[in-house]
Amino acid sequence: MATSTSKLIIKQRRQGNSNTWIQSQLKKIVPPLAALAVLLVIWQILCPPGSQGLPGPIQIVQGAWDPFIINPFFDNGGNSKGLAIQIWASLQRVFVGFFFSIVVGVGLGILIGSNKVIYRALDPLFQILRTIPPLAWLPLSLAALKDNGAAAYFVIFITAVWPILINTTVGVQQIPQDYVNVKRVLKLSNKTYFFKILIPSALPYIFTGLRIGIGLSWLAIIAAEMLIGGVGIGFFIWDSYNNANLDRIIVALFYVGVVGYLLDLLVLFIGSKIVAEDRK
Amino acid sequence: MSFLTIDRVTKVYPTANGPATILDGIDLSVNEGEFICLIGHSGCGKSTLLNMVSGFNTPTSGTVTLQGNQIIEPGPDRMMVFQNYCLLPWLTAYDNVYLAVDSVYPAHTEAQKKAIVREHLEMVGLTESASKKPGQLSGGMKQRVAIARALAIKPQVLILDEPFGALDAITKEELQDELLTIWTEHKVTVLMITHDIDEALYLADRLVMMTNGPAAKIGEVLDIPFDRPRDREEIMASNTYIELRNYALDFLFNRYAHLDD
Numbered sequence: 056m057a058t059s060t061s062k063l064i065i066k067q068r069r070q071g072n073s074n075t076w077i078q079s080q081l082k083k084i085v086p087p088l089a090a091l092a093v094l095l096v097i098w099q100i101l102c103p104p105g106s107q108g109l110p111g112p113i114q115i116v117q118g119a120w121d122p123f124i125i126n127p128f129f130d131n132g133g134n135s136k137g138l139a140i141q142i143w144a145s146l147q148r149v150f151v152g153f154f155f156s157i158v159v160g161v162g163l164g165i166l167i168g169s170n171k172v173i174y175r176a177l178d179p180l181f182q183i184l185r186t187i188p189p190l191a192w193l194p195l196s197l198a199a200l201k202d203n204g205a206a207a208y209f210v211i212f213i214t215a216v217w218p219i220l221i222n223t224t225v226g227v228q229q230i231p232q233d234y235v236n237v238k239r240v241l242k243l244s245n246k247t248y249f250f251k252i253l254i255p256s257a258l259p260y261i262f263t264g265l266r267i268g269i270g271l272s273w274l275a276i277i278a279a280e281m282l283i284g285g286v287g288i289g290f291f292i293w294d295s296y297n298n299a300n301l302d303r304i305i306v307a308l309f310y311v312g313v314v315g316y317l318l319d320l321l322v323l324f325i326g327s328k329i330v331a332e333d334r335k
Numbered sequence: 336m337s338f339l340t341i342d343r344v345t346k347v348y349p350t351a352n353g354p355a356t357i358l359d360g361i362d363l364s365v366n367e368g369e370f371i372c373l374i375g376h377s378g379c380g381k382s383t384l385l386n387m388v389s390g391f392n393t394p395t396s397g398t399v400t401l402q403g404n405q406i407i408e409p410g411p412d413r414m415m416v417f418q419n420y421c422l423l424p425w426l427t428a429y430d431n432v433y434l435a436v437d438s439v440y441p442a443h444t445e446a447q448k449k450a451i452v453r454e455h456l457e458m459v460g461l462t463e464s465a466s467k468k469p470g471q472l473s474g475g476m477k478q479r480v481a482i483a484r485a486l487a488i489k490p491q492v493l494i495l496d497e498p499f500g501a502l503d504a505i506t507k508e509e510l511q512d513e514l515l516t517i518w519t520e521h522k523v524t525v526l527m528i529t530h531d532i533d534e535a536l537y538l539a540d541r542l543v544m545m546t547n548g549p550a551a552k553i554g555e556v557l558d559i560p561f562d563r564p565r566d567r568e569e570i571m572a573s574n575t576y577i578e579l580r581n582y583a584l585d586f587l588f589n590r591y592a593h594l595d596d
């Protein structure tokens with residue numbers, strides 16, 4: 056009885072709250088939109104049509120309208136492709152490179168985190184390697200791999216692998232003594248310990264690493280593509296610069312920003328699903 | 336030779352101010368199936384002592400032997416119920432118990448293992464919450480899961496470190512009764528640390544009272560003579576109970592009064 060009435064009350068509350076839910080969402084959405092509008096107006100005032108230098112928002116929309124804004128999927132062959140296709144090419148590179156950095160970063164991180172000797176031996180090295188800027192790897196990887204595509208994958212990989220590796224290591228080192236005691240008293244097999252204790256316990260740390268890693272990958276690929284050329288949003292920006300087409304650059308930057316944000320949200324979302332699901 | 340023997344056990348920790356003797360010559364023999372409670376002031380070394388039975392800690396000198404075998408490492412024959420439960424938060428109550436059963440009985444069939452898990456969850460009254468994760472369980476329910484997990488693997492010795500310290504009075508009494516029922520059925524040997532004299536008098540066959548640290552010893556061992564099954568009200572009303580209780584209180588608060596108290 057008691058539980059069924061309390062459920063009823065909760066239901067009614069939820070319905071009663073649906074208006075306030077919309078209101079609270081509006082409160083979240085309206086201010087940033089308003090801020091954006093204000094900024095666009097200021098920008099437009101500072102950069103009126105006909106002025107030199109940076110175009111204003113209206114000129115950008117006019118200049119890039121056809122085909123870059125209205126048709127993200129056009130394909131005229133070569134590098135002349137819509138922005139969605141350019142972005143997709145960059146994303147594919149990121150996904151391939153990032154995939155390898157997950158495999159290597161999580162794998163090595165677990166190994167290093169569970170073995171103090173290996174940790175002491177390798178940690179200083181990793182602390183140095185991880186500070187090398189992504190693009191500094193590019194000449195080396197171009198020379199060694201002799202292939203633009205492979206070099207791009209490598210730059211993504213080497214950029215994203217450090218935060219994943221380092222966070223995984225910490226996650227494994229931070230496994231609470233309580234759980235290790237459970238392992239010891241039950242004499243759990245290594246396999247059971249790995250899947251039932253080590254991985255679930257380190258998962259939040261691993262996802263922190265993944266989130267930093269995907270952000271860095273996106274930073275790196277844009278810069279790397281400027282240098283290696285081909286289809287991809289990075290080279291598109293560089294190419295537009297060479298053609299003195301600022302409208303296109305700014306539209307492309309907008310895309311880059313939004314996609315970077317979505318990538319971050321995606322990892323955050325997957326992480327919160329997996330990790331929260333675990334600990335409910 | 337008794338079932339479990341603690342023989343001249345000392346524990347010395349190296350500290351910044353030189354070696355600190357925590358336990359100094361502990362001797363105790365426990366019979367099979369006995370229910371022992373351990374009481375003493377905070378920091379005297381109770382956990383240290385029982386951790387040497389569970390194998391998480393090792394004596395600096397002396398030995399702990401179970402059925403003639405010296406204890407050197409933890410094992411499922413001496414299962415712990417930890418004070419903070421030590422359940423895995425990402426596994427359901429059922430899976431927490433299953434993990435233990437699966438690991439300790441690798442030769443059992445799937446059906447046998449499942450039956451053992453269900454039987455023990457039912458024993459602690461958790462059948463309906465079996466699919467909940469520890470985060471969704473109350474403190475008392477978590478402790479029940481921990482007890483079910485410990486008993487499901489049929490240990491020879493069950494070690495409980497202040498198992499009910501964090502629970503409210505009613506839940507505590509319920510769990511004490513459940514523990515007694517289970518102990519009677521399983522005939523397991525129990526070593527339990529408690530700070531609650533009434534709890535010790537209700538549960539134990541013998542009450543081991545430790546002196547204060549540093550260099551704590553076993554001060555006295557009280558036999559608790561009440562017949563079993565025990566009735567809480569009945570024994571509490573008896574003169575023996577009051578005598579034993581006063582004796583233990585006098586030991587703790589007069590003869591070995593804690594300086595901080």
Ligand SMILES: Nc1ncnc2c1ncn2[C@@H]1O[C@H](COP(=O)(O)OP(=O)(O)OP(=O)(O)O)[C@@H](O)[C@H]1O
Pocket residue numbers: 348349350355357375376377378379380381382383384548
């Ligand atoms: N690794 C260690 N190094 C040095 N001293 C330690 C170490 N572990 C425990 N001690 C000391 O040993 C003493 C006994 O600790 P123990 O945890 O066994 O006490 P306890 O009787 O279980 O106390 P409580 O009732 O508070 O749980 C304490 O004074 C503690 O400071």
Ligand SMILES: [Mg+2]
Pocket residue numbers: 381382383496
């Ligand atoms: Mg203790």
